[in-house]
Amino acid sequence: MIWHPFTPQLGAGDPLEIQRGDREYLYDVAGNEYIDAIASWWTVIHGHNHPxxxxxxxxxxxxxxxxxxxxxxxxxxxxxxxxxxxxxxxxxxxxxxxxxxxxxxxxxxxxxxxxxxxxxxxxxxxxxxxxxxxxxxxxxxxxxxxxxxxxxxxxxxxxxxxxxxxxxxxxxxxxxxxxxxxxxxxxxxxxxxxxxxxxxxxxxxxxxxxxxxxxxxxxxxxxxxxxxxxxxxxxxxxxxxxxxxxxxxxxxxxxxxxxxxxxxxxxxxxxxxxxxxxxxxxxxxxxxxxxxxxxxxxxxxxxxxxxxxxEDTLARVRRLEINMRACWQNLAQRYSDKLADIRCLGAVSAADLVVRGEKAGYTFSKVRELKAQALAEGVILRPLGNVIYVTPPYNISDAALEKVFSAIAKILENYAI
Ligand SMILES: Cc1ncc(COP(=O)(O)O)c(C=O)c1O
The missing domain is CATH 3.40.640.10 (Type I PLP-dependent aspartate aminotransferase-like (Major domain))
Incomplete structure (x- = not known):
């Protein structure tokens, strides 16, 4: 019934049906919880359903x-x-x-x-x-x-x-x-x-x-x-x-x-x-x-x-930058051969997945796989080709942020260049 945006009309799989949101979390109709690590296309800066x-x-x-x-x-x-x-x-x-x-x-x-x-x-x-x-x-x-x-x-x-x-x-x-x-x-x-x-x-x-x-x-x-x-x-x-x-x-x-x-x-x-x-x-x-x-x-x-x-949100954003930088640096130490160009500014952090045998960029062939792996870990990510980024609600909890980066670590663990 719905023609979803930016979505191939063949082979894209069924969209996940979301029922409710609360702070940095979205819940599907089966009650599964997901951390919205990209703030729903960079919008919900204070988390979902802020009272x-x-x-x-x-x-x-x-x-x-x-x-x-x-x-x-x-x-x-x-x-x-x-x-x-x-x-x-x-x-x-x-x-x-x-x-x-x-x-x-x-x-x-x-x-x-x-x-x-x-x-x-x-x-x-x-x-x-x-x-x-x-x-x-x-x-x-x-x-x-x-x-x-x-x-x-x-x-x-x-x-x-x-x-x-x-x-x-x-x-x-x-x-x-x-x-x-x-x-x-x-x-x-x-x-x-x-x-x-x-x-x-x-x-x-x-x-x-x-x-x-x-x-x-x-x-x-x-x-x-x-x-x-x-x-x-x-x-x-x-x-x-x-x-x-x-x-x-x-x-x-x-x-x-x-x-x-x-x-x-x-x-x-x-x-x-x-x-x-x-x-x-x-x-x-x-x-x-x-x-x-x-x-x-x-x-x-x-x-x-x-x-x-x-909520002194701008101070939160600056703290988030420091926290995300530390998380990426930790990943860089463990997966130095797979990650390049780590960058953080405010509530935005990103790194490039090292790609061999194909062109890096938006059409990177493993994007769907990466998204599915993140979702299986309870985290919503939407890599831009081989660029993995985290742009969460500014008030994401430390525990949820840790979970996001654990999911990225798992992805990197499984990623074969
Ligand atoms: C920098 C920038 N400008 C414009 C747009 C378009 O905004 P909208 O999708 O609300 O039309 C976007 C969307 O991602 C964006 O990132």
């Missing part, structure tokens, strides 16, 4: 289920916008709501293009992207993603975007390219510090600062996709704050509602917004999604932000 988020949604539903944001507003949307902007300490002035990461990215791209159009620089329509990038599955977000299984089939439908390597060595090339092409470039889009779906590829703060400086130098906008890195995942509320840079647009989704309801937001600077303040109706941003600013979604996001304060 404060559940209560906030329930209370909100007693008052207002939904009201469209075209011509109307409501308290949860207003309060959330206020909270988000306060967290950016004045870097941003407006919040444009949508429903998922891909749409938050589309909004960034379209706002950037129309900003230049409204400012009388209509030729600035092109974007610069990075080769490890994944920004979503809509046509625009695929166009600015790196070449991958996610967008290759659709290459004829995508707009052209100049791609650079996601590493320090590309900075000079980017500088040279922008010197010659800045007049047609609207902006640079990237996932700051970690290209997630591209294989948990890490980038230093210094490179991020370098890219931001080039964007400024050449007069192009900096669009940061913080759908994954935002909401505390790197140990600071937003990854850009870690690098001390000032982007022009930021996309948020996933953990925004604590992963409980679909809600996304694009943060917009005062300068960009100013280009849309006009008597000319054609300078309006004619873009919107039906469920934009959904009240229960906003209430969930407000509750999630309150949890950050009440």
């Amino acid at each position: 404060q988020i559940v209560a906030a949604i329930t209370e909100q539903l007693k008052k207002l289920d939904h009201a469209m944001l075209g011509g109307f507003t409501h308290e949860p949307a207003l309060r959330l916008a206020e909270r988000l902007l306060a967290l950016t300490q004045g870097d941003f002035a407006k919040v444009f709501y949508s429903d998922n990461g891909s749409t938050a990215v589309e909004v960034m791209l379209k706002l950037a293009a129309q900003y230049w159009h409204n400012s009388g620089q209509k030729q600035k329509t092109r974007f610069i992207r990075f080769d490890a990038a994944y920004h979503g599955d809509t046509i625009g977000s695929m166009s600015v993603g790196g070449d991958s299984v996610f967008n290759r089939v659709f290459s004829a439908l995508l707009f052209d975007a100049k791609s650079f390597a996601y590493k320090a060595e590309a900075l000079h090339e980017l500088d040279v390219y922008l010197a010659g092409n800045h007049e047609t470039v609207a902006g640079i889009i990237l996932e700051p510090l970690i290209a997630a779906a591209g294989g948990m590829v890490f980038q230093s703060e210094e490179v991020l600062r370098g890219i931001a400086a080039l964007a400024r130098k050449h007069g192009v906008l900096l669009l940061l996709d913080e759908v994954f890195t935002g909401m505390g995942r790197t140990g600071q509320m937003f990854a850009y704050q870690k690098a001390g840079i000032k982007p022009d647009l930021v996309a948020l989704a996933k953990g925004l509602t604590g992963g409980v309801l679909p809600l996304a937001a694009t943060l917009v600077t005062k300068e960009i917004h100013a280009a849309f303040v006009s008597e000319d109706p054609l300078k309006t941003f004619y873009h919107g999604h039906t469920m934009t600013g959904n009240p229960p979604g906003c209430a969930a996001a407000l509750a999630s932000l309150a949890i950050f304060d009440a």
Whole structure:
């Protein structure tokens, strides 16, 4: 009946039917317990069914289920916008709501293009992207993603975007390219510090600062996709704050509602917004999604932000980084021939499985086997090809984290290179 996402329609096996969730655990219909070591596609940052988020949604539903944001507003949307902007300490002035990461990215791209159009620089329509990038599955977000299984089939439908390597060595090339092409470039889009779906590829703060400086130098906008890195995942509320840079647009989704309801937001600077303040109706941003600013979604996001304060979540993330690093280092000592490139930042940790006899990457042939082995150990993992990563709820217990790494140890024990 259901066509499952990212799932081959032959030979994928039956999906596991989940019945309930509690903290870092999911339970199937037979009552089996699984540790959600990837926080359900990087969303449930405070664990499943956090009582404060559940209560906030329930209370909100007693008052207002939904009201469209075209011509109307409501308290949860207003309060959330206020909270988000306060967290950016004045870097941003407006919040444009949508429903998922891909749409938050589309909004960034379209706002950037129309900003230049409204400012009388209509030729600035092109974007610069990075080769490890994944920004979503809509046509625009695929166009600015790196070449991958996610967008290759659709290459004829995508707009052209100049791609650079996601590493320090590309900075000079980017500088040279922008010197010659800045007049047609609207902006640079990237996932700051970690290209997630591209294989948990890490980038230093210094490179991020370098890219931001080039964007400024050449007069192009900096669009940061913080759908994954935002909401505390790197140990600071937003990854850009870690690098001390000032982007022009930021996309948020996933953990925004604590992963409980679909809600996304694009943060917009005062300068960009100013280009849309006009008597000319054609300078309006004619873009919107039906469920934009959904009240229960906003209430969930407000509750999630309150949890950050009440549970000192960012400190937890920093402790989690230390714990996960120790766990990986322990594995590296035992399986040094099988593991490479261990990397940890905040609530994200990953390592590459050493591969021989086939190409490393997303189509690595043993992925299904790895997932099944983890599940048999009561742990949900979803390797990106030969990249095994752990991105648990930020408040995962020490005992559960230990169990996750015991499962990875078992996988490594059985893994024949
Ligand atoms: C960095 C990044 N951007 C955008 C997206 C797309 O988000 P969504 O799946 O909510 O459309 C993802 C999803 O994994 C992501 O990791």
